[in-house]
Amino acid sequence: MILPLALRFFHVLAAALWMGSGLFWPGALRRALALGPPHPAPALEQARAGLGLDLGSGVATMVTGLAYASPLGNVPMRTGILVGFVLALGRLALLFALARPALLRASEALARGDLEAARAASKRLPAYSGSAHLLWLLALMAMLFPL
Numbered sequence: 001m002i003l004p005l006a007l008r009f010f011h012v013l014a015a016a017l018w019m020g021s022g023l024f025w026p027g028a029l030r031r032a033l034a035l036g037p038p039h040p041a042p043a044l045e046q047a048r049a050g051l052g053l054d055l056g057s058g059v060a061t062m063v064t065g066l067a068y069a070s071p072l073g074n075v076p077m078r079t080g081i082l083v084g085f086v087l088a089l090g091r092l093a094l095l096f097a098l099a100r101p102a103l104l105r106a107s108e109a110l111a112r113g114d115l116e117a118a119r120a121a122s123k124r125l126p127a128y129s130g131s132a133h134l135l136w137l138l139a140l141m142a143m144l145f146p147l
Contacts, residue, residue, distance in 0.1 A: 007073045011064035015140070017057035022132050025050030026099075026125035029106070033119045040110055040118065047103055054099070058092050080142045087139035091132050098128040 025047040032043030065085065069077045105121035 004068070004073045004075070007064055007068040011061065011068050014057050014060035014064055015136075017053065018061050019133070019136050021050055021053040021057055022129055026122075026129040029103075030119075030122050030125060033106070033115065033122050036115060040115070044103075044107055044110060048107075051095070051099060051103060054095055055092075058088070058095065062088055062092070078146070080144075080146055084139040084143035087135050087142060091135040091139070094128055094132050094135070098124050098131075102128065 025043075029040075029043045029047045032039040062085070065081075065088070067073060069075050069081050075081075102121050102124040106118040109115070109117035109121055
């Protein structure tokens with residue numbers, strides 16, 4: 001009785017962190033790049049921390065979700081949970097396909113002192129943020145509402 005409740009609690013906690021992790025840093029970095037020096041350096045550090053939280057909480061959400069939907073959590077694996085899992089994997093894929101490369105390019109451009117290249121690299125961040133939140137919402141809906 002206690003283990004399923006603990007798994008559910010940690011799964012919801014990790015999912016909330018995952019959703020919140022992508023809310024602040026993409027916009028903050030773009031605004032800092034628009035302002036120019038000295039604002040981009042602290043925003044870049046904040047973006048790295050946000051991206052790390054995004055990855056860590058995403059993995060924690062997946063692991064706790066799988067544990068909760070196993071015999072440990074006493075929750076049957078149904079279609080909605082499987083669809084949510086696939087959508088969550090898609091969100092993690094976006095992290096590696098869009099956010100990490102954009103942040104790396106912006107960081108390298110700032111290290112070279114090329115503010116325009118950093119601004120250009122950061123233009124992919126709104127696409128990541130919007131798509132990531134849409135996938136997160138669809139995954140949540142798939143898991144909560146029976147398919």
